[in-house]
Amino acid sequence: MVFYTKMIFAVLFLCFSATCVIAGDPTLEFEWKVTYGTIAPLGVPQQGILINGQFPGPAINCTSNNNIVVNVFNQLDEPFLLTWAGIQQRKNSWQDGTPGAMCPILPGKNYTYRFQVKDQIGTYFYFPTTALHRASGGIGMLKVHSRPLIPIPYDNPAEEYPVLLGDWYNKGHKTLKSILDSGRSIGRPDGIQINGQSSKVGDANAKPLFTFEAGNTYKLRVCNVGLRLSVNFRVQGHTMKVVEVEGSHTVQNLYDSLDLHVGQCMSVLVTADQTPKDYYFVASSRFAQHPHSTVAVIRYANGNGAASPELPPPPPENTKGIAWSISQFRSFRWNLTSNAARPNPQGSYKYGKINITRTIKIANSRSSSNGKLRFGINGVSHVDAETPLKLAEYYGVADKVFTYNLMKDEPQEGDKVEVAPNVVNGTYRNFVEIIFENHEKTIQTWHLDGFSFFAVAIEPGRWSPEKRKNYNLLDAVSRNTIQVYPNSWAAVMTTLDNAGMWNLRSEMRERAYLGQQFYLSVVSEARSLRDEYSLPETQELCGIVKSLPKPAPYT
Ligand SMILES: *[C@@H]1O[C@H](CO)[C@@H](O)[C@H](O)[C@H]1NC(C)=O
Ligand SMILES: *[C@@H]1O[C@H](CO)[C@@H](O)[C@H](O)[C@H]1NC(C)=O
Numbered sequence: 153m154v155f156y157t158k159m160i161f162a163v164l165f166l167c168f169s170a171t172c173v174i175a176g177d178p179t180l181e182f183e184w185k186v187t188y189g190t191i192a193p194l195g196v197p198q199q200g201i202l203i204n205g206q207f208p209g210p211a212i213n214c215t216s217n218n219n220i221v222v223n224v225f226n227q228l229d230e231p232f233l234l235t236w237a238g239i240q241q242r243k244n245s246w247q248d249g250t251p252g253a254m255c256p257i258l259p260g261k262n263y264t265y266r267f268q269v270k271d272q273i274g275t276y277f278y279f280p281t282t283a284l285h286r287a288s289g290g291i292g293m294l295k296v297h298s299r300p301l302i303p304i305p306y307d308n309p310a311e312e313y314p315v316l317l318g319d320w321y322n323k324g325h326k327t328l329k330s331i332l333d334s335g336r337s338i339g340r341p342d343g344i345q346i347n348g349q350s351s352k353v354g355d356a357n358a359k360p361l362f363t364f365e366a367g368n369t370y371k372l373r374v375c376n377v378g379l380r381l382s383v384n385f386r387v388q389g390h391t392m393k394v395v396e397v398e399g400s401h402t403v404q405n406l407y408d409s410l411d412l413h414v415g416q417c418m419s420v421l422v423t424a425d426q427t428p429k430d431y432y433f434v435a436s437s438r439f440a441q442h443p444h445s446t447v448a449v450i451r452y453a454n455g456n457g458a459a460s461p462e463l464p465p466p467p468p469e470n471t472k473g474i475a476w477s478i479s480q481f482r483s484f485r486w487n488l489t490s491n492a493a494r495p496n497p498q499g500s501y502k503y504g505k506i507n508i509t510r511t512i513k514i515a516n517s518r519s520s521s522n523g524k525l526r527f528g529i530n531g532v533s534h535v536d537a538e539t540p541l542k543l544a545e546y547y548g549v550a551d552k553v554f555t556y557n558l559m560k561d562e563p564q565e566g567d568k569v570e571v572a573p574n575v576v577n578g579t580y581r582n583f584v585e586i587i588f589e590n591h592e593k594t595i596q597t598w599h600l601d602g603f604s605f606f607a608v609a610i611e612p613g614r615w616s617p618e619k620r621k622n623y624n625l626l627d628a629v630s631r632n633t634i635q636v637y638p639n640s641w642a643a644v645m646t647t648l649d650n651a652g653m654w655n656l657r658s659e660m661r662e663r664a665y666l667g668q669q670f671y672l673s674v675v676s677e678a679r680s681l682r683d684e685y686s687l688p689e690t691q692e693l694c695g696i697v698k699s700l701p702k703p704a705p706y707t
């Protein structure tokens with residue numbers, strides 16, 4: 153009955169006033185110029201990728217259901233694409249910005265992304281998916297606020313501050329790419345940067361990261377935009393209250409320090425309740441053979457004195473550190489009574505009661521093919537095709553571009569990999585369980601486009617069906633990334649209710665570039681606008697579909 157009433161309301165809303173619709177879902181327009189320019193995140197000047205002259209790029213600050221229009225002018229000398237990681241692109245993988253879903257923006261050309269941040273809130277970031285561009289920049293924050301009528305489960309902070317941090321290489325994307333293309337690893341990063349800067353303890357010239365007024369509470373939105381290293385962050389003398397993880401309001405616990413793995417984002421509240429002076433924000437690597445760390449200054453307005461050189465200690469490393477980190481992962485739980493993007497409490501979706509229709513178990517591998525380094529999943533190492541996979545499928549010529557299901561749902565014996573576009577047929581509306589097994593000695597992070605998933609478990613050892621009894625089937629956080637510790641596994645669950653061509657990738661850029669990713673093709677046979685938007689009229693075409701007649705749009 154309630155549903156029926158809402159439907160009528162929606163129809164009235166649409167029918168009676170066009171301005172009503174516009175007022176309901178405003179459009180935010182951006183024009184971005186992507187250029188090269190000099191940056192020095194670790195103090196060493198190098199060629200960076202700037203957006204409107206900035207690194208990090210401009211933040212998109214929006215509200216649930218806003219329509220976002222970004223006209224991107226590629227003034228680099230290489231094809232370029234941006235993805236909006238964590239934005240679900242409902243029915244709209246056309247705008248997802250991965251090379252499997254779209255043609256790249258050629259040098260000197262522009263392309264206008266158009267998408268809606270439908271029924272989402274939270275902290276996300278955008279980044280380039282082409283070549284190894286992310287190693288040089290093109291990164292920025294994407295914040296989605298709750299609609300004004302939907303209360304958030306904490307008081308409005310005095311101010312919000314974006315923190316984009318992560319490891320950094322001084323070599324630049326062209327050199328790094330040529331190393332990978334020659335079949336070698338890019339090796340270890342040179343340091344850690346925070347919002348394009350890095351400083352040392354005691355550096356009197358360090359520009360403050362941001363300013364606190366004593367007594368106020370601030371929201372820090374923090375993302376790990378690095379290429380490889382997990383990071384732990386902490387604020388000298390202050391505790392942090394986690395309120396949001398990748399689009400889910402969490403049960404609000406206090407932490408002295410937080411692990412953030414590559415590609416992950418979270419929001420924390422920090423209250424300026426200490427003696428007014430400077431304090432260090434510290435970011436240090438986790439589980440790295442050659443550790444790195446950096447600091448940034450948080451300044452109290454009218455404060456008196458430099459930050460103490462005594463930094464808050466990092467959490468333990470090695471086996472004890474992994475146990476510490478897993479326990480912190482488990483402490484992130486969904487707040488079942490708070491609202492998300494819609495006015496119903498988020499926990500009303502009982503994912504633990506849904507039967508699993510498919511289990512995809514994947515293991516990452518490192519191997520070589522023709523003497524060159526490759527990374528794979530279950531025996532397949534992905535390469536992009538000249539024709540985006542989504543376009544090949546839409547035009548009915550998929551068989552000329554790729555083979556479905558080369559990759560099996562189970563890890564394969566041995567390290568041998570087949571190098572080919574890796575596309576898995578994910579049946580529309582299936583409820584899938586994805587198990588990530590890491591048989592290697594390094595930590596991994598994975599990300600899925602197009603969906604949020606429930607991150608139900610992380611445990612040491614190997615997965616077996618009996619482990620399902622250990623899943624959190626009540627209040628696991630719904631998110632878009634998951635870390636997998638060395639010799640451990642992780643499990644996530646999601647409903648494939650979003651038709652499109654969706655990338656599941658290693659967040660380690662070197663690994664993704666050398667094949668550790670696949671695309672989940674979710675097709676609604678209905679070819680109906682109810683399930684998926686048609687190819688936009690203005691979409692750039694490339695590869696073999698360029699000369700083919702356009703298929704009839706969905707109806
Ligand atoms: C960001 O968006 C929120 C809500 O849409 C708004 O209250 C706030 O003023 C915006 N901030 C900036 C810096 O534009
Ligand atoms: C390129 O930018 C121009 C000028 O803003 C705009 O009219 C045009 O639609 C854009 N082209 C694409 C493909 O987005």
Ligand SMILES: *[C@@H]1O[C@H](CO)[C@@H](O)[C@H](O)[C@H]1NC(C)=O
Nearest residue numbers: 304305402403404487489490
């Ligand atoms: C969960 O959200 C509710 C509703 O906004 C809030 O009152 C409550 O304090 C939150 N619970 C926890 C444990 O954070």
Ligand SMILES: *[C@@H]1O[C@H](CO)[C@@H](O)[C@H](O)[C@H]1NC(C)=O
Nearest residue numbers: 503504505506507508509583
């Ligand atoms: C789930 O599976 C069980 C056992 O096969 C079955 O009894 C039950 O009806 C199924 N539930 C749903 C919602 O399909």
Ligand SMILES: *[C@@H]1O[C@H](CO)[C@@H](O)[C@H](O)[C@H]1NC(C)=O
Nearest residue numbers: 550556557577578579580675
């Ligand atoms: C994908 O799987 C569905 C359901 O099993 C099947 O109907 C469809 O034919 C498959 N598509 C391809 C291209 O294999």
